[in-house]
Amino acid sequence: MTLPQASSEAARIDTLFYFMLALSTVVCVGVLIAIVWLGIKYRRGSPADRGGREQRDLGLEAAWTLIPLLLFIAIFVWSVKLWAELRTPPAQAQTIYVVARQWMWKVQHVNGQREINTLHVPLGRPIQLVMTSQDVIHSFYVPAFRVKQDVLPDRYTSLWFSPTRAGEYELFCAEYCGTEHSHMHGRVVVQTPAAYADWLQSHARQGMAAQGAALYRAMGCSGCHEDGASVRAPDLRGIAGRSVALADGSIQVADDGYLRDAILLPRKHIVAGYQPIMPSYQGRLDPEDVLALIAYLKQSGDAAADPEPRNP
């Protein structure tokens, strides 16, 4: 492979890759040698001894059933441990939001910057991407980081990586998404923390939570969800991350996906003790707006009077 190893997991994934490559090479060469050797020795009419021609050997067959099986299980264990790490972002990961559409990547940083087909990240810091699509399924693929995750229109999916080398890396769409699929590419720019801070400064904008706060009023959310409203609706302060009891008796954690559904598909989860009167905002909010609202809800939780220190 000529790919750079530009993330914290890349080298360990490559180790597994090269192990499998070595194993496959040994098996291939072994079988090839066996075929050639047997083919020459037992070519038709050769003088080789063909006595004792039993065509069953339970021991041999058990061996070449069990040895591959055990080997495969070992590889599975190795791979699945790596996989679990790849799927579990570190607690201190910095979140960046990605919205995909035919045929571009739109990136939204927490402090308000937006980019198209480019993603700026700081070196050495775990980054978690929370992604959704505006239309069809896409897939966010950065070969140098060895990460890929499909991006779906009906939910948030996420991936994380921790860049270990400054530079620019290719970003591809890996899931076929229509006519211009092969043009849906961009770049990930990994900068030193100092350069990244400069970049943040030079592109400063209103933060996502502030954008969300403005939307919260403009779209009329506050009319029902704030104290003193005439309509009875759940209090949203500190909602993000809390467990919510639902009318059907189940309990849901109010993660990003839950909040998104609550805004766009309010009938999906009815909070226990409330009437299903919330209108859907499907079609009235862009995916970026929904993300800004969620950022606002998260911040309002942090800002809410909270005497206990929070444990992440």
Next chain:
Amino acid sequence: MSQTPPSYLQEGQRLRDWLVTRDHKRIAILYAVAITGFFILGGIAAMLIRLELITPRGDLMSAQLYNKTFTFHGVVMVWFFLIPSIPNTLGNFLLPLMIGARDVAFPRLNLASWYIYMGGGVFTLVCLVAGGVDTGWTFYTPFSTMFSNTHVILVASGVFVVGFSSILTGINFIATIHTMRVRGMTWFRLPLFVWSMYGVSLVMVLATPVLAMTLALIMLERLAGVGIFDPALGGDPLLFQHLFWFYSHPAVYIMILPSMGVVSELITASARRRIFGYRFMVYSILGIAVLGFFVWGHHMFVSGQSMYASMLFSILSFIIAVPSAVKVFNWVATLHKGQIVFDAAMIYALGFVGLFMLGGLTGLFLAATALDVSLTDTYFVVAHFHYIMVGGAVMAYLGGIHFWWPKVTGRMYPEIWARIAAAMMFFGFNLTFFPQFLLGADGMPRRYHEYPDRFQLLNVLSSAGASILAVAYALPLCYLLWSLRHGAPAPDNPWEARGLEWQTRSPPPKHNFVEPPQVDRDSPYAYEDA
């Protein structure tokens, strides 16, 4: 010798006699002619794709035309060539002969399945050529249901119809194997080719209805706006992938199990050797057929499916590799103490073993979730499944065509040309597809009309290989057709093989056997007694 009835080819000679025939052998020929046509069309599409990819810029076709071309290639090759290839040609011809029967259990149903296949096939072909579809053969939602402006409904309905031909063939084979074996042909005396037909029939009958249902749901959503897969209508796009792969993963085994059967016959005959570990071979055919239904989620490790579901599908995918590994080792062990001759059939069979092994080993990379994350949806996957389906299934199909050609046509083919073609095919195939492993490991995504410059060298190599492969595929077409008129007349058993099909004449009479065939106590591979 009693009176000799005319061969099945000498019975009625008019076109009508062929079009209303109920003879399984003639129906096999009808299928062979049709799938050869589809193979040529799918191959032309492949050549256009490889031509386009010689340069990084999309300078031969528009993006839209390119997308329609790879969809055409996939749809035609999977549903109209690979799935029917061995079962409906070699299987149709050989299954009754190998078990000593006069015909299949339901001859009319057999003919009906050909007409359904042709009806669906020609209809789909017209839609693909006249309008085209740009969804890929996988029809992923919501792109296929709500965003593509091409003729998805028409093509989906064509594939829907062709599915019934698979189901009918499967039912027919199962009934034939259960009820029509000649006296003495017990289950564990069945040739492995018959076992593979049995396994594949089970998969066809159980999996194809799921495809039909899935395609019907797509049509329902596109036509009537019923929300099944489209999230805007309250549907779930991942549901489609689960349903689709629940069919399409077993479909991979529909393509490869028959090849395993063919290769077992070819290697034993060319090595004059009983198959090593007959029962293990039978159990691994059945094991693969059953386990094949439980691994579909390995297509979806990065789709957004639960992390724990992916772990389960990963371990199951490793487990299904075990019976495949056993088969490879047993084929090699069969050579031990044999009388091996490297005729064309054997070159094809050993080529199959090598390419299938490479395809299988790279499948392990993809079964390992952590590696699949970066490799999936790249050219690594394209190379992997072409090693299985083209390197594996097509090599075995052509090997089988050569091996049984004397029986089917009554003529010998030119052996030298056949060896040249087989060797060329092996070389051309590797040159075409091995570079694609490297492209994938380097991060080139699949289904790309244009690509970054750094991928060009390997793409040029791949396209060069494809041109060699095209010549290698054209050769058998030429010399086999030539042999129909000019080939030496074939003896009844030119390879001194042991299957019942070699006990009758070449080509066989209409009802296969003049006298009931004798099943050897050491059937089916009694080579040592020769």
